[in-house]
Amino acid sequence: MPPSLLFGLSLLTFSLSLSSSTPVITQNTTLLSPNRTFELGFFTPPGNPHPYSYLGIWYYAIPTRSYVWVANRKNPVMFNESSSFSVSIFNGKLVISVDQGFHIWETDNVEHATVVQLLENGNLVLVSNEGKTVWQSFDFPADVWLPEMNITKDQLITCWRSSSDPSPGLFSLRLKPPVYGEFELVFNNSIPYWSTGNWTGNSFSGIPEMTVTYIYKFWFVHPYTKAASFWYTVIPPEMGLKPPLTHFRVEPGGQVRQYTWFPQIENWNMFWSQPENRCRVYGLCGNLGFCNSKSLMPLPCECLNGFEPVNLSDWESGDFSGGCKRRGDEKCDKKDVFEEVGVVNYDGIFNVEFVSNGTSRSSCEEFCLSNCSCIGLYYNERTDSCGNLYGSILNLRNMSLDSAMEVLSVRVGRGSVVRKNKWKIGVLIGGVSGLALGLALVVLVLVIVKKKRTRKRREEEEAVYPVTNLKVFSFKELHVATKGFSEKLGHGGFGAVFRGELSCSSTVAVKRLERPGGGEKEFRAEVCTIGNIQHVNLVRLRGFCSENSHRLLVYDYMQNGPLSVFLRRDGPNLRWEVRYRVAIGTARALAYLHEECRDCIIHCDIKPENILLDSDFTAKVSDFGLAKLIGRDFSRVLATMRGTWGYVAPEWISGVAITAKADVYSYGMTLLEIIGGRRNVEPLASAPAGEGENWFFPPWAARQIVEGNVAAVVDDRLGDAYDAAEAERVGLVAVWCIQDDESMRPTMGTVVKMLEGVVEVTVPPPPKLLQALVSGDSFCGDRADSGHGVSSGRLERISHESIQVSGNFILSH
Ligand SMILES: *[C@@H]1O[C@H](CO)[C@@H](O)[C@H](O)[C@H]1NC(C)=O
Ligand SMILES: *[C@@H]1O[C@H](CO)[C@@H](O)[C@H](O)[C@H]1NC(C)=O
Ligand SMILES: *[C@@H]1O[C@H](CO)[C@@H](O)[C@H](O)[C@H]1NC(C)=O
Numbered sequence: 001m002p003p004s005l006l007f008g009l010s011l012l013t014f015s016l017s018l019s020s021s022t023p024v025i026t027q028n029t030t031l032l033s034p035n036r037t038f039e040l041g042f043f044t045p046p047g048n049p050h051p052y053s054y055l056g057i058w059y060y061a062i063p064t065r066s067y068v069w070v071a072n073r074k075n076p077v078m079f080n081e082s083s084s085f086s087v088s089i090f091n092g093k094l095v096i097s098v099d100q101g102f103h104i105w106e107t108d109n110v111e112h113a114t115v116v117q118l119l120e121n122g123n124l125v126l127v128s129n130e131g132k133t134v135w136q137s138f139d140f141p142a143d144v145w146l147p148e149m150n151i152t153k154d155q156l157i158t159c160w161r162s163s164s165d166p167s168p169g170l171f172s173l174r175l176k177p178p179v180y181g182e183f184e185l186v187f188n189n190s191i192p193y194w195s196t197g198n199w200t201g202n203s204f205s206g207i208p209e210m211t212v213t214y215i216y217k218f219w220f221v222h223p224y225t226k227a228a229s230f231w232y233t234v235i236p237p238e239m240g241l242k243p244p245l246t247h248f249r250v251e252p253g254g255q256v257r258q259y260t261w262f263p264q265i266e267n268w269n270m271f272w273s274q275p276e277n278r279c280r281v282y283g284l285c286g287n288l289g290f291c292n293s294k295s296l297m298p299l300p301c302e303c304l305n306g307f308e309p310v311n312l313s314d315w316e317s318g319d320f321s322g323g324c325k326r327r328g329d330e331k332c333d334k335k336d337v338f339e340e341v342g343v344v345n346y347d348g349i350f351n352v353e354f355v356s357n358g359t360s361r362s363s364c365e366e367f368c369l370s371n372c373s374c375i376g377l378y379y380n381e382r383t384d385s386c387g388n389l390y391g392s393i394l395n396l397r398n399m400s401l402d403s404a405m406e407v408l409s410v411r412v413g414r415g416s417v418v419r420k421n422k423w424k425i426g427v428l429i430g431g432v433s434g435l436a437l438g439l440a441l442v443v444l445v446l447v448i449v450k451k452k453r454t455r456k457r458r459e460e461e462e463a464v465y466p467v468t469n470l471k472v473f474s475f476k477e478l479h480v481a482t483k484g485f486s487e488k489l490g491h492g493g494f495g496a497v498f499r500g501e502l503s504c505s506s507t508v509a510v511k512r513l514e515r516p517g518g519g520e521k522e523f524r525a526e527v528c529t530i531g532n533i534q535h536v537n538l539v540r541l542r543g544f545c546s547e548n549s550h551r552l553l554v555y556d557y558m559q560n561g562p563l564s565v566f567l568r569r570d571g572p573n574l575r576w577e578v579r580y581r582v583a584i585g586t587a588r589a590l591a592y593l594h595e596e597c598r599d600c601i602i603h604c605d606i607k608p609e610n611i612l613l614d615s616d617f618t619a620k621v622s623d624f625g626l627a628k629l630i631g632r633d634f635s636r637v638l639a640t641m642r643g644t645w646g647y648v649a650p651e652w653i654s655g656v657a658i659t660a661k662a663d664v665y666s667y668g669m670t671l672l673e674i675i676g677g678r679r680n681v682e683p684l685a686s687a688p689a690g691e692g693e694n695w696f697f698p699p700w701a702a703r704q705i706v707e708g709n710v711a712a713v714v715d716d717r718l719g720d721a722y723d724a725a726e727a728e729r730v731g732l733v734a735v736w737c738i739q740d741d742e743s744m745r746p747t748m749g750t751v752v753k754m755l756e757g758v759v760e761v762t763v764p765p766p767p768k769l770l771q772a773l774v775s776g777d778s779f780c781g782d783r784a785d786s787g788h789g790v791s792s793g794r795l796e797r798i799s800h801e802s803i804q805v806s807g808n809f810i811l812s813h
């Protein structure tokens, strides 16, 4: 936008009083909110295949285009060189008109408006002569829920169809009818697949950690009535500071996420996402699509063997709703065969016919083949019962084997099965065999083209980095060492980790970075920095590979894996002495990163998954320095923090500067997990995964520790086999580390001294944010003291000191 136009716009900002013919904006002009936070104008989403224009609102104040509202989602303006379009008030309504005539969109207000305003909170309002608001965009949300936007029974927040298509998708967030006491995510306005749980007065029962959201205040007036109305506001983290830009968004993939703008990295920071498992989104992969939550691929969906996406371009842009069809448009044929899918669960709109008992499978197949509408069958060997399926099948997912033994088979063309092996390779590489072939070709061409250059570069690189003791590996070398990346050790925020065997017969862990940011040079500079950091409690970097788009890091292999394995209730147990050593070792590593390295390194992602244990259970911190390495994209780091509030330091959420004290907070949270031998957030044992209420351990644990009752917090699997004085010290340090105010938290250097007993540890004040959970009238979890491996139960409302326990206790004995 030329500067002169900008200047002109600033005069237009606050309100416009218009005669009916003056356009509010044209296709070339925009309207700004008074303090220039939001901008209203026409836009064409990047990547949209059509020349469509939409009227929308986005943030003006930030460099990234993020749309918060779209007016004409269902009827875009076709952009055309010779036509013009504009927004104006016509007959008291706001209209989008094409070529000064045809109205493709208009507001539905009854009372006449004379003034249009774009408010500072992103609300576009129409005001009458009498000063009354007669229409507002907040009543017609698109996919974004902004602060102060009221959600009532009439509002529905509906995702975009794909990241480049604003038209309404299949997933929406709404107040759950007919009670209006909780929020739910629904598929196609009808089938719920996630809900917050009921409102308990200051949080929803499924999200107890929402009371520790620091800068957010949630308001729910008239819950459980038709007049229910819910909104949230943002409080500046400090007096005089502007509150951070923030919103919730229903993603095209069906999850709802919360983002905060992070000025330091000029990027959105995603720190809350539900449902945690993207495969729990109803109908995500469409008819005959299979969702794989552990998939290495960016796309979670795959078509079943013998099938391909109905619309490949939609599929690749992340809209899987079209589902899958028989490969190559093969017609139904009497010679079709049945491809076994396995024992799976599925939903969908289908009929089951011809339920036979004691008939052979072949007659069941025969019956299916006789009708072209039959898409497959299920068969139960034990009872010989069989059913033919008609319609569409959604949410195919693996089922635990102890349930029914009905095996699903789908009908495919004979030809598809012959090509099965080739197809499988296609699935592995790119989800579609055509894509795989294309990829292979591209790779081949690149290899040939770059071969010479690479050789030259490798010569250069050995010349440039003679001083570091890092080895430069070729991709081929690592491919061989990891047996084609076959033995996966884990998957973190930066990419997957594979086990590898070097020719000198030493075992290594190879981390394959996903979507590395920044250029080759930056990567090498960072890697050298990391390579020079050495400490007995840090995982040693042995070398790296940077070839074409591949970025790999080669580390020492840690025999006993991540600490998180030992924090599962069903996992192996760690002796107290080991836990204590791990706590101190981790603290020393962080103190070294924060205070002793040449440049202070903030880890940003301290959690049990990133603390590895070597053969003698020495703690080794991994992934340090990576936050910077992947292009300072902290959102990916945060996305791995289990997608929940309460795990991250409050300052992460508030958008103020991050210091080393953010690591101290995460370290404190990790200490609680080490003492308790459990995860801080885990579903209640009785609830099916991802459903119902969660248990949030830290508030309860912090209170017990502050009240001198650390024994209640210590993992009951240890019995009496622990040092009470050490446990008390560790507990108190943990609570000091998770203070809301970062200036109250000790430095890691001090933490080390406290743990070693060199510095006396006093009793910390209870962390206020966490305490709101236990002292307020919200739900919380507790653990009974029976000494028999009792896991979690549900607490009813807590009235002061008396704690009532209800629900099921699971005795693990
Ligand atoms: C908008 O700008 C384009 C060039 O950027 C110009 O060709 C067109 O005439 C302008 N349209 C209007 C309505 O001002
Ligand atoms: C705009 O910013 C000024 C100064 O920061 C402030 O006084 C004013 O209240 C703001 N206006 C709105 C509508 O937020
Ligand atoms: C552009 O729009 C005008 C009028 O709306 C129409 O007559 C013309 O055919 C369109 N041109 C193209 C290339 O679509």
Ligand SMILES: *[C@@H]1O[C@H](CO)[C@@H](O)[C@H](O)[C@H]1NC(C)=O
Pocket: 148, 150, 152, 221, 227, 229, 231
């Ligand atoms: C939200 O709506 C309710 C009722 O519809 C109203 O009482 C309340 O003032 C509204 N809140 C805001 C922030 O608009």
Ligand SMILES: *[C@@H]1O[C@H](CO)[C@@H](O)[C@H](O)[C@H]1NC(C)=O
Pocket: 170, 188, 321
């Ligand atoms: C959504 O629901 C409508 C009826 O309400 C139905 O016609 C349509 O087929 C459904 N879409 C999908 C993808 O299930």
Ligand SMILES: *[C@@H]1O[C@H](CO)[C@@H](O)[C@H](O)[C@H]1NC(C)=O
Pocket: 179, 181, 195, 196, 197, 198
């Ligand atoms: C919320 O309460 C309603 C009744 O008030 C009940 O029907 C519903 O099952 C509850 N939801 C949850 C998730 O407990």
Ligand SMILES: *[C@@H]1O[C@H](CO)[C@@H](O)[C@H](O)[C@H]1NC(C)=O
Pocket: 291, 292, 293, 342, 398
């Ligand atoms: C589902 O189970 C089958 C057979 O047990 C297995 O081969 C497949 O990898 C599983 N798929 C997923 C996504 O877990």
Ligand SMILES: *[C@@H]1O[C@H](CO)[C@@H](O)[C@H](O)[C@H]1NC(C)=O
Pocket: 310, 311, 312, 313, 314
């Ligand atoms: C796929 O869908 C897009 C719109 O989303 C449409 O434009 C395109 O024609 C479709 N392709 C096929 C092969 O149906």
Ligand SMILES: *[C@@H]1O[C@H](CO)[C@@H](O)[C@H](O)[C@H]1NC(C)=O
Pocket: 355, 356, 357, 383, 385
């Ligand atoms: C098949 O057997 C089951 C129980 O074994 C019974 O419920 C069902 O009605 C039978 N179906 C037919 C078609 O006989």
Ligand SMILES: *[C@@H]1O[C@H](CO)[C@@H](O)[C@H](O)[C@H]1NC(C)=O
Pocket: 353, 370, 371, 372, 373, 374, 390
């Ligand atoms: C095939 O099955 C469908 C659905 O059950 C039924 O409506 C249709 O009449 C059948 N067609 C034939 C030829 O049997």
